[in-house]
Amino acid sequence: MQLSIPLARALTLGLLACAAAPALAALPQPVRAMIDAAIATGDETKVRTVLELARATNPSDAAEVNAIEAEYDIILARIAEAEAAAEQEAIRTSGLLENWSGKGELGAFQSTGNADNVGITAGLGLVREGINWRHKLSGRADYQESEGVVTREQYLAAYEPNYKLSDRLYAYGLAQYERDRFQGFSARYSASGGLGYDVLTGESMTLSVKAGPAWRRTELVGGASSSSFAGLAAADFDWKLAETISLTQDASALVQSGSSTFISDTGLVAKLSGKVSVRLSYTLEHDTAPPQGAVKTDTLSRVTLIYDF
Template identity: 55%
Template structure:
């Protein structure tokens, strides 16, 4: 008996230490299926469930998750590098995004009427540069006479100095015969800063000198050195509802307020808009605009308001 016990003890000492059981096959298959789909949120939820139901295999589960996260980071870097390479080799007419807008308006001030409004906005975003083109037209004829004729075209390039600091340039053309001028040109350049840059909330401001030339309907013209202030604000309230208010001399993407100040006249354009997504490509929009000129031509009032209800198509 003594010899048997000694032999048994020797066998136990020489036997390998028992290892932890492998993750059960059905659990591993469930994790593999989630990883195959590639949705990080699904994978993390399945991993959490596996860790909870198999506490003895937490190290193996954590190792699987770490490997998945590493693969996701690598794929993200590869995708980013491929996108940057595509942008660097893009042609002049590549990588433009656009929005077309069509609807009706209601105006008060120098004219009181309803009519049609339309606009087109194009944006091209590069690695350091962003280019924005804007065009808008409001037009109406009543009893053979033009009662609303307002056009705006603008081009603004931005260059990112850092993640939040940028410089901008601006050229803009306006025409509003009802307000008293047949053409108004403005050029500006300056510096801007992105105060808030989140997925659902953005706030930026810019400031710089400007030069403006105004041609009045009576044939007179004037040119002045001016200053420009701009603030852009966008808030995605929900996935389908967006509030925008931009202090921007460029255009009204959603809401905009333009302030150009010179010695003889201060122009302010305030636009607040509410966008509601109808589908991935189609958005319904209501906007309210105030145009103010401190020194309008003789016979014109200082303030115009404009309410627009439009549909926007993304392309």
């Protein structure tokens, strides 16, 4: 735990007051000065190390060192409570455009010679964490030309609000828009709501799942349209393999009468520096009954740069 300088000073003043107590008078002044200097740095690891050394080198004064550590723990707890209360108050009073974090992705290619190809892939993901609510916004665009002819044009935008029912359980809503003329539809709208659960919440591995009823309307390129009720299930898995390398796996299934859709997106992310990373990904989308002329399975490999903000 690394404390700010003002908080470190507050700890030092509080513990210096303890030094004046008769019970702590036996502790040698140089040892006490060493402890105070460690506390002033605001580095909890350093303070624990110095206290342990003080106990080892002054066994007859162990009671005094223990008393200092007990007071240190009390003040740390009070500071943590104050910081948590201040953070919650800041969230409550924040404006609509505040407290957003996210990442942007961009990848592009161009080739000339026997064939002229140009393509671009871009994505944006935003998250706003509140006390009870979490809001997610996402978008993606893929565009490709080959010899001047458009061979891919795919767009997606989604909004997902979550209401936290407990530390891990939440209720979700989802509104999504898709456009992919090469898959046979000019627009596809989806809406869903249900429950989600954070199965894993560790620092190196997280897993969240959700499921609920859904409704989808598809507008085909030819002009026909259809609407139907469906069921949605999805999983979001992230695994930090090393300090700078992570594996991501997102999967979803929207099952309905007619054409059901199954999507898998697997990615490998490597941090380059600071907030910049590179991502290699492979996306597979399978429609069980696509419009006439469209293939059932569509795949896309991407190489993108990611900027976290």
